[in-house]
Amino acid sequence: xxKQDNILHRSWELPNxxxxxxxxxxxxLKQAFLHGxxxxxxxxxxxxxxxxxxNAVKHGNQSNPEKKVYVECLITxxxxxxxxxxxxxxxxxxxxxxxxxxxxxxxxSGRGVLLxxxxxxxxxxxxRGNCVHMIxxxxxxxxxxxxxxxxxx
Amino acid sequence: xxSKSPNMSVEFHGPVVIATLTDEKILDEAQLQGxxxxxxxxxxxxxxxxxxxxxxxxxxxxxxxxxxxxxVSKKVYxxxxxxxxxxxxxxxxxxxxxxxLDKIFEIYPDVDEAMVGLKKS
Numbered sequence: 001x002x003k004q005d006n007i008l009h010r011s012w013e014l015p016n017x018x019x020x021x022x023x024x025x026x027x028x029l030k031q032a033f034l035h036g037x038x039x040x041x042x043x044x045x046x047x048x049x050x051x052x053x054x055n056a057v058k059h060g061n062q063s064n065p066e067k068k069v070y071v072e073c074l075i076t077x078x079x080x081x082x083x084x085x086x087x088x089x090x091x092x093x094x095x096x097x098x099x100x101x102x103x104x105x106x107x108x109s110g111r112g113v114l115l116x117x118x119x120x121x122x123x124x125x126x127x128r129g130n131c132v133h134m135i136x137x138x139x140x141x142x143x144x145x146x147x148x149x150x151x152x153x
Numbered sequence: 154x155x156s157k158s159p160n161m162s163v164e165f166h167g168p169v170v171i172a173t174l175t176d177e178k179i180l181d182e183a184q185l186q187g188x189x190x191x192x193x194x195x196x197x198x199x200x201x202x203x204x205x206x207x208x209x210x211x212x213x214x215x216x217x218x219x220x221x222x223x224x225v226s227k228k229v230y231x232x233x234x235x236x237x238x239x240x241x242x243x244x245x246x247x248x249x250x251x252x253x254l255d256k257i258f259e260i261y262p263d264v265d266e267a268m269v270g271l272k273k274s
Contacts, residue, residue, distance in 0.1 A: 018181060043213070043244055050180065050215050100253040108223055111216040111252050118251045144247055 006035060008075040016067045016086075021053040028073050028082065035075045037138060044119030044144055045080060045136050051112035052084045052132050060086030060130055079121075083133045090129030118144045159187030163195065169203045169271060170195065171264060178213040185221055192225045202234035205267045209240035219254055226258065235274060239267040 008031055014020045028049060032042050053069065061067035070085040097104050099111045117123050122135035155164045160179075164171040172195070176184055196202050206222070222238075229236040239261040241249065249255040261267040 022180065040244070046213065047215065047248070054215070054217070105253060105257050106223055106227070108220040109216070111219055114252060115216055115248065144251060146251070 006077045008035065010073050012071040014069045014071065016057050016061045016063065016065055016069055018054065018057055021057055021069055021071070024071050025049045025053060031073070031075055032080055037080065041136055041138070041140065048116045048119045048134055049082060049084075051116050052134065055112050056084050056086035059091070060088030062088060077138070079135050079137045081135050083131060085131040088130050092129055093125050114146070118146055158191035158195070160184055161188065161191050166268070169205060169268060170199060171205045171207055173207040173209070174211050177210055179211060179218045180213070180215060185217055188221060189224070193228060196225070196228045196232055196234065200232060202229060202232060203271050204229055204234060205237045205239055205264060205271070207240050207264055208238065208242070208245060211245060212242060214245060214248070216252070219248070219252060222258070235271055237261055237267040237270055239264055
């Protein structure tokens with residue numbers, strides 16, 4: 001871990017278990033609080049990380065205990081920047097059906113990506129679709145929700 | 154009559170069953186399994202159940218919990234019952250709104266209003 005002024009950079013290589021990734025999640029949330037992010041921001045960051053980590057463990061790595069999850073977190077005075085990578089084949093985010101459409105409202109799953117996009121200011125995936133990169137700005141002018149102003153790639 | 158089930162407490166008020174979720178954060182598989190294991194027999198054992206799920210203790214949940222609520226609602230409607238949700242904190246209610254599940258669940262500010270809502274329906 002390096003800490004310079006108000007900058008914190010930390011990375012984890014985690015076993016593919018929900019318990020292991022939740023430990024990393026708790027550490028990120030603790031640091032977000034310590035670095036002055038508001039309670040509302042930390043709530044949104046928490047939800048986005050939980051959803052992304054569970055996606056990585058269960059969908060990306062297919063709960064395979066031999067695979068790993070890689071988490072990288074950078075906190076600066078302006079933002080928190082988190083990247084979560086799994087060792088799965090990846091997915092195409094645009095192919096995920098919108099869970100808000102009438103035909104999908106009663107589906108049991110498929111809301112994680114929507115919630116990540118709703119609570120973070122920037123959400124982008126790599127070409128393979130096995131790494132999600134999320135940013136929450138400290139002075140985020142937007143509350144949760146899906147708007148055209150947000151960057152989703 | 155009040156009883157305790159995994160991850161919730163259950164109170165019977167005549168035909169109405171109030172299930173109060175007891176966990177502040179609902180995150181992990183064990184909690185979800187505990188809740189599912191509490192809800193499903195409750196619905197099976199109470200034909201035409203009028204179920205109110207009370208959220209006042211809940212400060213955080215993930216999309217897995219939303220999936221569980223949909224499974225519970227399907228089970229309730231299959232047994233010709235009724236389901237109402239109540240006492241959902243504003244931040245949690247926002248999750249229901251973003252996912253538009255506020256359109257498929259009947260949500261009330263508190264237990265009393267949920268009871269009145271059940272009587273009217």
